[in-house]
Amino acid sequence: xxxFRLPIWLRIVVVAGLVALAAGAxxxxxxxxxxxxxxxxxxxxxxxxxxxVLSALASRLAATNAxxxxxxxxxxxxxxxxxxxxxGKTDLAVVRGDVGDLSQAQAVVVLAQAVxxxxxxxxxxxxxxxxxxxxxxxxxxGETNQKIVSVLTKAYNLDRANVVFKNFAPxxxxxxxxxxxxxxxxxxxxxxxxxxxxxxxxFAQNAKAAPTPIPIENAGAIAEEERAYESFDIPxxxxxxxxxxxxxxxxxxxxxxxxxxxxxxxxxxxxxxxxALMSARxxxxxxxxILAQVKAPDTDPGAYLPxxxxxxxxxxxxxxxxxxxxxxxxxxxxxxxxALVTVLATAWRFLRSGDFQTKEAALDSLYALGRKIRNxxxxxxxxxxxxxxxxxxxxxxxxAATDDENALDAATLNVAAHRLENLIHDRRSxxxxxxxxxxx
Numbered sequence: 001x002x003x004f005r006l007p008i009w010l011r012i013v014v015v016a017g018l019v020a021l022a023a024g025a026x027x028x029x030x031x032x033x034x035x036x037x038x039x040x041x042x043x044x045x046x047x048x049x050x051x052x053v054l055s056a057l058a059s060r061l062a063a064t065n066a067x068x069x070x071x072x073x074x075x076x077x078x079x080x081x082x083x084x085x086x087x088g089k090t091d092l093a094v095v096r097g098d099v100g101d102l103s104q105a106q107a108v109v110v111l112a113q114a115v116x117x118x119x120x121x122x123x124x125x126x127x128x129x130x131x132x133x134x135x136x137x138x139x140x141x142g143e144t145n146q147k148i149v150s151v152l153t154k155a156y157n158l159d160r161a162n163v164v165f166k167n168f169a170p171x172x173x174x175x176x177x178x179x180x181x182x183x184x185x186x187x188x189x190x191x192x193x194x195x196x197x198x199x200x201x202x203f204a205q206n207a208k209a210a211p212t213p214i215p216i217e218n219a220g221a222i223a224e225e226e227r228a229y230e231s232f233d234i235p236x237x238x239x240x241x242x243x244x245x246x247x248x249x250x251x252x253x254x255x256x257x258x259x260x261x262x263x264x265x266x267x268x269x270x271x272x273x274x275x276a277l278m279s280a281r282x283x284x285x286x287x288x289x290i291l292a293q294v295k296a297p298d299t300d301p302g303a304y305l306p307x308x309x310x311x312x313x314x315x316x317x318x319x320x321x322x323x324x325x326x327x328x329x330x331x332x333x334x335x336x337x338x339a340l341v342t343v344l345a346t347a348w349r350f351l352r353s354g355d356f357q358t359k360e361a362a363l364d365s366l367y368a369l370g371r372k373i374r375n376x377x378x379x380x381x382x383x384x385x386x387x388x389x390x391x392x393x394x395x396x397x398x399x400a401a402t403d404d405e406n407a408l409d410a411a412t413l414n415v416a417a418h419r420l421e422n423l424i425h426d427r428r429s430x431x432x433x434x435x436x437x438x439x440x
């Protein structure tokens with residue numbers, strides 16, 4: 001019996017189906033690779049400005065089909081955002097460097113920098129930290145500013161000077177100043193026009209009088225001990241241009257707002273996110289002036305808040321492209337696939353052809369059948385041997401159909417089969433001879 005062969009039309013259909021299957025699998029793999037990943041981010045502020053700006057960035061990422069999308073989780077402020085992040089409720093968070101548990105946080109970008117403004121009403125006699133003795137200071141955002149209050153109290157022994165810090169909502173500060181309940185106000189905010197206007201609005205002022213910033217002269221020493229802070233000089237004329245207020249640069253403390261990611265986030269994912277975020281920031285600068293403060297975090301190994309390895313790849317220009325990441329796989333995959341196909345083909349031939357035999361082994365098995373024929377005692381023995389011959393011939397023809405190099409060629413098979421047929425015929429004649437003589 002000849003080897004089984006599929007009709008040509010069926011072989012064409014099979015090949016076309018395999019090509020279509022491979023193309024479909026490749027498309028699915030590509031779509032999976034470029035699919036956008038959604039990361040949750042905790043963000044909050046007293047005035048709602050931070051969630052609004054992050055929502056604008058999230059919308060821009062979606063509009064530009066960025067590889068990473070943001071799911072905004074709004075909180076009451078930096079402290080609650082840090083708590084949500086540290087407990088694993090979000091992948092990202094906008095945090096302030098001096099607030100909350102940041103042990104699992106790694107910096108992606110610095111979103112903004114806020115300065116400590118300790119200001120007194122126009123006409124106040126308080127001009128320095130020593131003048132705060134027995135004074136009540138109103139603190140805007142008390143929970144968020146607990147750390148900076150503690151730092152100032154320790155640096156200037158304000159507890160011994162009977163200085164009282166009292167928390168107020170932004171809407172209540174003006175009333176507290178007017179009623180003399182407080183004689184100074186502590187705020188920590190970015191130096192943007194929006195927030196400076198808010199500070200000016202807290203005080204009744206005229207062309208000759210304006211709120212007075214109190215310098216924190218020990219800012220440098222504080223920053224060395226508390227690494228979340230840095231010394232910063234508020235530029236002359238920040239609160240008012242003419243006449244300038246302050247009249248000269250005023251030393252104070254500055255703290256950064258970071259967008260942080262979990263250490264466990266994939267480096268490539270964070271690198272792509274950082275790139276997309278910086279691009280979105282450039283697109284939105286006109287609409288959101290505060291984004292001008294966005295910058296790369298400190299990438300030094302000893303930085304206060306370590307930078308995420310993925311973000312560092314982007315900032316250092318070591319971010320890998322598709323070919324950089326997958327070139328080894330692209331090169332090795334065909335080799336591995338070819339080896340696998342060879343192994344499978346060999347296994348298939350072995351399963352189809354019975355025990356694996358070389359040409360010599362196949363010939364030896366046929367020669368062995370010749371000896372069995374000569375020693376056969378009954379007709380049933382010869383019938384069994386004929387079945388064995390058929391099996392050997394069938395296996396060898398199947399191998400020949402698959403171009404197996406160990407298959408015997410047709411001429412050799414024909415010679416061997418003819419010889420064995422003659423032996424069987426002769427043995428049958430020999431077995432039948434005594435019976436014929438007995439009958440006669």
